[in-house]
Amino acid sequence: MIGGLWNGLSGLSSFEKALNVESNNITNVNTVAYKSDDIKFEDLMYQQGYGKGSSVQTVDKNVTQGSLNLTGNNYDIGIDGKGYFIVANRTDGDISYTRAGNFQMASDGLLQTANGEKVLGLTPQTNTVISSDINEQVFTSDYNNFIASQSVSTDAFTKSINAKATNYLESATSSGISGSGYKSADAKVSDIDALISNYSESLSTYSLSPYATSISSTSQISNVDYSALTSNLVDENDSISIFVNNSKISQQFDTNIETTLNNFSDQISNIKGLTSTIDTTSGILEITSLIPGKSISLADASVNDNYTSITDTQIASTGSGQGLVDSSRTALQAALEAADAKLIDITSTISLIDENALNVNEIQMQLGNLNLVENSFGTTVIEDGNIYLKDGNNSFLVGKLETAAFSNEQGLIAQGDNLYKSSEDSGDAIYAGNMNELVSSSLELSNASVSTSLTSLLVYQRAYEANSKSITTSDEMLSTAMDLVK
Numbered sequence: 001m002i003g004g005l006w007n008g009l010s011g012l013s014s015f016e017k018a019l020n021v022e023s024n025n026i027t028n029v030n031t032v033a034y035k036s037d038d039i040k041f042e043d044l045m046y047q048q049g050y051g052k053g054s055s056v057q058t059v060d061k062n063v064t065q066g067s068l069n070l071t072g073n074n075y076d077i078g079i080d081g082k083g084y085f086i087v088a089n090r091t092d093g094d095i096s097y098t099r100a101g102n103f104q105m106a107s108d109g110l111l112q113t114a115n116g117e118k119v120l121g122l123t124p125q126t127n128t129v130i131s132s133d134i135n136e137q138v139f140t141s142d143y144n145n146f147i148a149s150q151s152v153s154t155d156a157f158t159k160s161i162n163a164k165a166t167n168y169l170e171s172a173t174s175s176g177i178s179g180s181g182y183k184s185a186d187a188k189v190s191d192i193d194a195l196i197s198n199y200s201e202s203l204s205t206y207s208l209s210p211y212a213t214s215i216s217s218t219s220q221i222s223n224v225d226y227s228a229l230t231s232n233l234v235d236e237n238d239s240i241s242i243f244v245n246n247s248k249i250s251q252q253f254d255t256n257i258e259t260t261l262n263n264f265s266d267q268i269s270n271i272k273g274l275t276s277t278i279d280t281t282s283g284i285l286e287i288t289s290l291i292p293g294k295s296i297s298l299a300d301a302s303v304n305d306n307y308t309s310i311t312d313t314q315i316a317s318t319g320s321g322q323g324l325v326d327s328s329r330t331a332l333q334a335a336l337e338a339a340d341a342k343l344i345d346i347t348s349t350i351s352l353i354d355e356n357a358l359n360v361n362e363i364q365m366q367l368g369n370l371n372l373v374e375n376s377f378g379t380t381v382i383e384d385g386n387i388y389l390k391d392g393n394n395s396f397l398v399g400k401l402e403t404a405a406f407s408n409e410q411g412l413i414a415q416g417d418n419l420y421k422s423s424e425d426s427g428d429a430i431y432a433g434n435m436n437e438l439v440s441s442s443l444e445l446s447n448a449s450v451s452t453s454l455t456s457l458l459v460y461q462r463a464y465e466a467n468s469k470s471i472t473t474s475d476e477m478l479s480t481a482m483d484l485v486k
Contacts, residue, residue, distance in 0.1 A: 025448040033099035034446035035061045063409045066447040077101035081436030083403030087117035100418035109366035120360035122400040124348040132342035139373040146393045150203035159349040160397035168341035179262030187270040188339040195332040202328040212320040217292035217327035220316035227283035229303035242301040292327040293318035356431040363399035385438040405432035
């Protein structure tokens with residue numbers, strides 16, 4: 001009878017804990033990425049064939065994934081698959097892990113959890129700046145002309161390339177010597193516009209074929225030999241001409257042969273994307289494409305009705321890979337500087353070669369703090385775990401979220417605040433990037449089930465009542481036995 005009292009008491013203790021577990025599950029049905037607890041019981045030792053009650057064997061985390069809910073918040077990230085975000089305590093740097101991706105930006109610009117833990121990931125190892133002015137390495141308010149923005153990803157790296165220029169529309173002026181690369185202000189602006197398009201196309205091509213061998217582009221250079229014909233330019237009835245890209249360029253005799261040849265060269269030089277120089281002594285005209293890789297169609301070079309030869313001294317060829325981009329940018333920079341404007345091109349690169357090592361850092365989320373854009377926070381965009389900060393049309397790569405997995409997730413130690421610690425039972429953290437997909441503007445919901453927990457609560461409540469009854473019954477039997485003794 002006394003044994004029945006102790007058995008009932010063990011049941012009360014076990015089911016009290018069970019009620020606490022299920023109550024906790026119900027209170028966390030709306031907690032981001034909460035993992036429900038699953039309680040299991042075991043019977044106690046037997047003596048002479050009689051059991052000695054029950055106890056709680058384990059309380060395990062149900063680590064199955066919760067549903068993903070689209071939130072529309074740029075800072076929210078859901079993990080679809082296995083893995084945990086890596087976070088660090090601000091005070092002591094202690095590492096923890098979480099599935100809750102409801103992140104935010106702290107007052108110091110760092111990416112953090114809702115509870116203030118620093119979110120860790122990869123950050124650019126290099127920010128390569130190409131600038132017309134070596135003393136200017138940051139986009140300031142003077143750089144108000146968008147040039148290009150492109151992200152490029154491979155298995156070895158991910159990078160962003162951003163370029164801006166000062167106002168070349170205002171700074172461009174006519175310059176050069178007549179007959180030797182003379183350019184009007186309007187022609188310079190047209191050249192720059194064409195080269196901006198070429199640079200954007202080169203970046204797009206590079207992003208689609210990032211593994212391509214780096215080969216530089218070359219520009220077409222053609223010579224037209226008018227040496228045997230210039231003597232025919234005598235009066236206003238005479239003219240020198242050529243078809244450039246199917247358009248006829250013609251110059252009537254003006255004052256003298258030298259002036260006529262110079263004016264003719266200037267007309268060609270002011271065609272968008274071309275520059276021209278003529279040797280008035282030899283009569284050799286050189287036409288160069290300012291756009292790398294772009295061919296020029298030249299035909300029917302003549303003085304009056306007498307035609308002459310056209311020779312390509314360098315054929316246009318389109319490069320590939322990084323060389324394609326470098327050639328295009330160099331040509332654009334030269335054109336901008338010829339218009340008294342300046343270029344800044346910033347490439348931010350995250351190497352992925354040692355990504356498995358999980359050598360992670362804190363992630364800064366303000367462009368001004370990163371010395372990329374002066375006086376700018378930037379708007380956050382997260383794509384496939386890559387974190388970009390947008391400033392106007394430019395998008396800068398500032399970090400990459402990393403996830404860690406464990407051989408035994410049940411061995412993780414729950415800390416509260418959606419945090420877990422690794423342990424000997426869980427094993428060391430391993431790279432989990434190939435085990436999941438990071439879903440932008442989404443959060444993982446709790447995997448606790450209200451219906452399941454309510455049902456379990458009813459079962460545990462009745463079990464608690466039954467154990468209470470076994471105690472009272474044993475007590476009544478013991479009381480009866482004592483009365484018999486009396």
